[in-house]
Amino acid sequence: MTTTSTYEDPAVGDGPAPGGRVPFFPPDLFHEDRDVLLRLLYEIGTGADQKFILGDRTRRFEDALRDRLGAADVVACSSGTSALHLVLTALGIGPGDEVVVPALGCAPLAAAVLHTGAVPVFGDVDPRTLTLDPEDARARITPRTKALMPAHMFSVMADMPRFTALAADGGLRLVEDSAVAQGAVLDGTPAGLWGDAGLYSFVQVKSFGMPGEGGVVVTRDEETGRRVRMLRNHGQDGVHRGLHHVIGVNSRFDEIQAAFQLHRLPGLDARLERRARIAAHYTERLAGLPGLTTPPPGTDGRCYYVYTLLADDRDALRAHLDAEGVDTHVYYPATLPDQAAFAPVAASVRTGAGTDWPHARDAARRQLSLPVHHRLTDAQVEHVADTVRSHALRSRG
Secondary structure, three states, X not given: OOOOOOOOOOOOOOOOOEOEOXXXXXXXXXXXXXXXXXXXXXXXXXXXXXXXXXXXXXXXXXXXXXXXXXXXXXXEEOOHHHHHHHHHHHOOOOOOOEEEEXXXXXOHHHHHHHHOOOEEEEEOEOOOOOOEOHHHXXXXXXXXXXXXXXXXXXXXXXXXHHHHHHHHHHOOEEEEEOOOOOOOEEXXXXXXOOOOEEEEEXXXXXXXXXXXXXXXXXXXXXXXXXXXXXXHEOOOOOOOOOOOOOOOOEOOOEHHHHHHHHHHHHHHHHHHHHHHHHHHHHHHHHOOOOOEEOOOOOOOOEOOOOEEEEEOOHHHHHHHHHXXXXXXXXXXXXXXXHOOOOHHHHHHOXXXXXXXXXXXXXXXXXXXXXXXXXXXXXXXXXXXXXXXXXXXXXXXX
């Protein structure tokens, strides 16, 4: 790369030495934090209060994220998947309702809807951003539609201004699956705060990943936050233990992980900046190459959780990268309506837009994600870019 890292965080840009494989998921992600994690494990494990879930550390972590975002509430829970289910339940989504979701994405987009008793209606994606297409979503709205649930995909936020207007026009709930987009800001509004509620995931591979499962619900609405807090802890209000006001679930947050995330939060911006610089360099080196489509350029509405190309011959490019020591990842090899788990639901839904998702299917066939984590060295980044370029230029010849 043409620039070098000068961040105070010693982990940024200080990955494994060149010469070995370039890992997609860095095995040394928490190397610098090992001693802190072991200390927290001992302190909390031997603490006099023996408080391992939903204690003071979780509260302080929630407060830190709330203040950082300017949210009304942030509620820590057991995973990003659980966060989706909690939000839908808190908003009253249930049997007889439909929720418009992207056809391309993670299984929880459909499963969380089905767990409430509602029906996911799959919409096609924009061929450039790979996020739910607002106009296609509009065509799939019926009298049964209760909510829209766009998801930020790979490193690009969905078109939230248009979805906000669409939800307002139809009197619909707007749930923002911002699991991968922590740190992204679109038109001055942080990811997660565009609709009724959003969420972040902290599973290891996310941009604020931790060594375990976890997530948060984020919202501008205090009442939504209150309902989510109650639902995550078996319907208890957090004050009167043993009194259950609603039927809830066990979606509680771990005190060790809360303390660890508090420790790592000050370095998040530097790690996100490193990812953004790597992504910008990839785009500079790879844009316009034959057979490849790079992500849309720019910084507004971006958070480089991963860097994803569309390649006409995805499998050949992946094999070439593998032979040159570069690990890659295919996140969604099939659309959700083409998955055995959700195909019967997709076939049963009848809307004016029909049951075809050409852009989602094309993206599932062509998408390939490159390493973009902050542990990469400049030399590794150059090796990845050089390897992709050599394959594309050789294929053209």
